Amino acid sequence: MKHILPTIVIAQFLxxxxxxxGNAVLPELAAAMQLPSSYLGHLTSAVQIGFIGxxxxxxxxxxxxxxSPSKVFLISALIAAAFNWMMVFPNVEAWQLLLYRFGAGFFLAGIYPVGMKIAADYFEKGLGQSLGFLVGALVLGTAFPHLVRSLTDSFPWEFAIYSTSILAIFGGLLIYFLVPDGPFRKPGATFNPSAFIKVFEIKNFRNAAFGYFGHMWELYAFWAFIPVILAYLAGNQNLNIPFWSFLIIAVGGISCALGGMISKVIPPKKIAFSALALSGICCLLSPFILSIPNLYFTLFFLLIWGLAVTADSPMFSTLVAQNAPSASKGTSLTxxxxxxxxxxxxxxxxxxxxAQSIPTQYLxxxxxxxxxxGLIATAKIKTQH
Structure with a gap:
């Protein structure tokens, strides 16, 4: 049993x-295919739309x-890796890249949420800590392509795509062979569309969900535009943008894990509120900090922002799960x-x-x-004693 959580975390990361x-190799893709600067947003959105679907x-x-969740995880990892690999096919057009990113996002739905379900099937107690490690793994996984691109800068950009596809296949195999179905696995209820309306009638659930929505408004937009921020800061200076993109995103994995660990002694609501407040302050300070000519001071600020912007994520997942009705918990969380x-x-x-009309520092x-x-909603959550 001791190997279960580390295996799930490693597989989730891979x-x-x-x-x-796609974001990590976008500069090379844009140069090769003469893509507009707005393509960054479209490429990221294609993955998000795929994941939602x-x-x-x-x-x-x-x-x-x-x-079997383990089989679902493996098959999803294999198909998502295949869609990722398709990006390096010869003579790929811009619309095809969006289609391949959509496909990868679609089958990430069989990886990220299913990985959480597998963890829940093993750990009925201490789920907050488990979610902290799992969301931390997601954050590190999200950052990892930037590190791969940084370390393989002398290689063709395709190497980063090959690497991430191979790692994803390995992650799927880890789950399949080392993590069988958990002892607390229960057959779930059928999908209930009426839960869409009814679940939001529960005040605590609604406030936890709205807090999560406020967090999500900031999170992925910040992550997606980190290379844009760094390119603006670098100017004519020599800055390893992929490496710093990795650091600023990856540091959030540490705050997720720490948040999960301290949630045993500090209520998840307090952790979520504090982290969301700090990241909101970073948003408000960004025009001033990004205008400071000292590059390393600004990079330090971005690292603090990277820590704060993710620390509330597993806490909101915990709050939503705690306040969802047990009969439709799966549907509600979805x-x-x-x-x-x-x-x-x-x-x-x-x-x-x-970005087409506003200076970067005000964006x-x-x-x-x-x-x-999100803070207004989170403050309204009534904690149970």
């Missing part, structure tokens, strides 16, 4: 490296309940997850649009709207 694989289809068909990722598309595309003020509304 497989979710597919998430930002995947989570809904997986939930409606109750895939992870009807079949609804919240899908809406949350839908919100990321709106914020990414808004930044994409504003991220709009992200403060998410933490502000």
């Amino acid at each position: 497989c979710t490296s597919l998430w930002f694989a 995947g989570t809904l289809i997986f939930a409606i068909l109750t895939i992870a309940d009807k079949f 609804i919240v997850n899908s809406i949350g990722f839908g919100i990321t598309i709106l914020s990414i595309q808004l930044l994409n649009f504003l 991220f003020l709009i992200l403060a709207l998410g933490p502000l509304l």
Whole structure:
């Protein structure tokens, strides 16, 4: 049993490296295919749309309940890796890249949420800590393609795509061979569309969900535009943008794990509120900090922002899970997850649009709207004693 959680965490990390694989090689793709600067937002949104579609289809068909979650994880990892690999096919057109990223996102729905379900099937107690490690693995996986690109800068950009696809296949095999179905696995109820409305009648659930939505408004837009921020800061200076992109995203994995660990002694609501407040302050300070000519001071600020922007993620997942009705918990969590990722598309595309007319240092003020509304909702959550 001791190997179960580390194996799930490692597999989650390896497989979710597919998430930002396209973003990590975008400069080379843009140069090779003469893509516009707005393509960054479209490439990221394609993965998010795929993930939303995947989570809904997986939930409606109750895939992870009807079949072995470990098998679902493996098959999803193999197909997602194949879609990722297709990016390096010769004579690929821009619309095909979006289609391949959509496909990778769709089957990430059989990796990230299913990995959490596998953990829940093993760990009824201490789920908050387990989720902290799992979301931390997602964060590291998201950052990893930037590190691969940084370390293989002298190689063709395709090497980063090959690497992430191979790692995802390995992650799927780890789950299949080392993590059988858990002892607490229970057959789930069929998908209940009426839960979409009814679940939001529960005040605590609604407030936890709205707090999560505010968090998601900021998170993926910040991650997607980190290379843009770094390119603006670098100017004519020599800065390893892929490496710093990796650090700023990956540091959030540490805060997720720490948040999960301290949730045993500090209520998840307090951790979520504090982290969301700090990341909101970072949004508001960004025009001033990004205008400071000292590059390393600004990089330090971005690392703090990277820590804060993710620390609340497993806490909101815990709060949503705690306040979801047990009879429709799977459906309720899927609804919240899908809406949350839908919100990321709106914020990414808004930044994409504003980037054409607003100076970079002022671009991220709009992200403060998410933490502000999220804090109002989180404050209304009534903790159970």
